[in-house]
Amino acid sequence: MAKYALRLFAGIYLLFLLALPVGLVFWRTFGSGIGPVIGSLSSPEAVHALKVTILVALWAVAINTVFGVGMAILLVRRQFPGKRLLNAVIDLPLAVSPVVVGLALILVYGRYAPVGGWLEGHGIQIIFSMPGMIMATVFVSLPLVVRAVEPVLVEMGDEQEQAAHTLGASGSQTFRRITIPGIRAALAYGVVLCLARALGEYGAIAVVSGRLVGQTQTLTLFVDERFQNFQEQDAFAAATALALIAIITLLLIKLLHPKDRA
Amino acid sequence: MSTETAKATGLAADTPPPNARPDAPESPPSRALRSASLLAGNRGTGLGLGVSMVFLSVIVFIPLAAVVWRSGSEGPDTFWRAVHSPDAWATLKLTVGASVIVALINLVMGTLIAWVLVRDSFPGRSVVDVLIDLPFALPTIVAGLVLLSLYGPTSPLGVDIAYSRIAVVVALLFVTLPFVVRTVQPVLLELDRDMEQAAASLGAGPLVTFRRIILPNILPAMLSGTALAFSRAIAEFGATVLISGNLPFQTQVASVYIFGQIETDNPTGAAAVATVLLAVALLVVVILDLIQRWGARHG
């Protein structure tokens, strides 16, 4: 029966590509019990890597949320020449390889680059430092909040905002009291997407951070570095932590997915 | 363009499910759109637009332009040499070749999986459905580690494909898994079953029905998902870094090559190959757009 054949094919493919590999990592990690895992994750480098990851991610999410909402409103509620260009630029980050993102930033903000050199002359270091990492993370997660909020702004329509105007509310009052509450759910959704992306970034950060252990090392870089140094227990522990975060994110996203809400 | 490319390459690279993006429902009464210009308040729009353009220029536009500029900054000959040097050329061939293979596999398997998820029902289906997005949510380096543990030297299955081209393909298959599935799924869900029933009543068997009724309707989605998977594959870095061994001329993909060039202080060479990748990505985006328009015309 065709149905069972299809199920078999799909099942085998997914088993060997997805389920077994992921399952194995969990298995390997907790193979000697939970103690060593906690040990690995509480080493000073691991803790520091986690802090760096969270700090960079939070900054990137904050920046992308503010600009994301702003650009979504511009795209949906306003008319202006060059809208198509703006749309295209917002989508650009999606087509770019993470390593190229890193390269791009170095070429402009690196120590020997025009803008970077000038900034460094004034004591501001971008590349191999937090600002660069934040920029790289903002770059790769740029479209997420914008595209999450956009359809909801369209669906909401601007009648509620018009009503608020007729009742005397100014632009900012309307924004605060009507627009933001209206896009609340989609905004939460976009923020979660953005956060997950930011926490998991590897390629761009690898280029832009200089991978300085104990300074600019994120958790993803930690996994890489530990593995390359044959400290597999540590690498696996951190990888599992990241995988757990990924799964939690998946569940959160399923929960927050606007289409499935009442 | 946005909803599709959003699911594209980049969105992927270390991230959560783009399919999750809510589809834009119908627009509100046109009247509301007409009055948008009034609510715009010219001042607000101008300021917002200016700030946005500055933000986007600083973060996206200027850096990317710098890459293209730098690749040509030492003259077209240097560009050509950088791209045509034996290892660069080998890496580009491998990257594009592997990505094409991966895209084609996804075309078939992705559609198959979408079909099973939509048309079949079995215990645990919703769990499988959620897990399809795992490659999106998982950091790529973790994906690499995950594949290496199962298919590398320490494999419990005794399968060791590490440091081979097959490893590159497997890594790319992992990260591109959700693309075709997530573009085809919604189309299958919306498909009007009446058409299939009409075909059956006219004497068509299941295979014929699939070929003549279902396939034409899901083809645009299949193709756009495949294009997205391809874009993602050529850009992939983290998943291939561990399992492929990055052996030049054999298993080194373009992004790893670029990384190497950056580390060894050859930004121009890096930029040249990067520009080629960007051009290929741009081409794919254009093709995607054309596919969507063609699909839209055929309703």
Place this chain on the structure above:
Amino acid sequence: MAIEVQNVTKTFGTTPVLRDVSIDVASGSLTALLGPSGGGKSTLLRVIAGLEDPDSGSVTINGIDATGLAPQRRNVGFVFQHYAAFKHMTVHDNVAFGLKIRKRPKAEISRRVEELLKLVHIEQFADRYPAQLSGGQRQRMALARALAVEPEVLLLDEPFGALDAQVRKELRAWLRRLHDEVHVTTVFVTHDQEEAIEVADEIVVLADGIVEQTGSPQEIYDNPDNPFVMHFLGPVTEIDGRLLRPHDIELSATPRPNSTSATVTRIVRLGFEVRVEMSLEGSHTWAQITRSAADHLDLATGDTVHVRPAANARLLPAGAR
């Protein structure tokens, strides 16, 4: 005059939606902007509210030139066809919104909201959300919300358009009673002539961006200026190349001065009225007579009957438009 609109023109893209429109709305009146869809009525209303800017012309509200003013500053209440309820706020907070923006003291807001909710009979829903209300209740909430800030002018854009026929009828009557109580200058847009005739003091017939006629419901019905208005406001029939109301036709069994003979083709009994369809000198026409008149005439299909306009009938030459 509460509202004076002078020579307003508005074009969307290449489509002219309002063409040199001028109207006057008397203070305290209840005026209907009546016309077919796409005729410009909603646009005119929105121009008055400040939600659209006219290309040329002016709007004066209670003596003040409002043409350049933002909607916030015009002190007009606006009720939308689809309610534009603030979905994330309770009914109470919706109605209180305008007052909160004006920073009124809490006690005053509380009192006023309660008063208004009672006025529109939804006080029991104060803590519910708009999604939990029926369409009619939501529209009443929208009205209460608009009235809360004591606007000088109340504008309603097809307020009952999204509701069922039954609810529509109830709310129509209710709007009239509300207006009699509250006396705010009110303008509402509708494409339903029955609604306009039943509710309004004054009707402005607007079609294709032009004012066709203004006047009281009775005036417009009895004395339409042109065939378009005549057709729009009620049933129309034709005799001798002239248009008149079907109930303005007199039928008799025997010839009378000015009568023409016709042959009955069909008789339809509709409740207490009877519709008599006839062929008359090669064309078709119809008359509406009462049941008693029909019984008196005792007509059957094929009979000859004599037809003439009633003495006080309004006649219009049939022609273009």
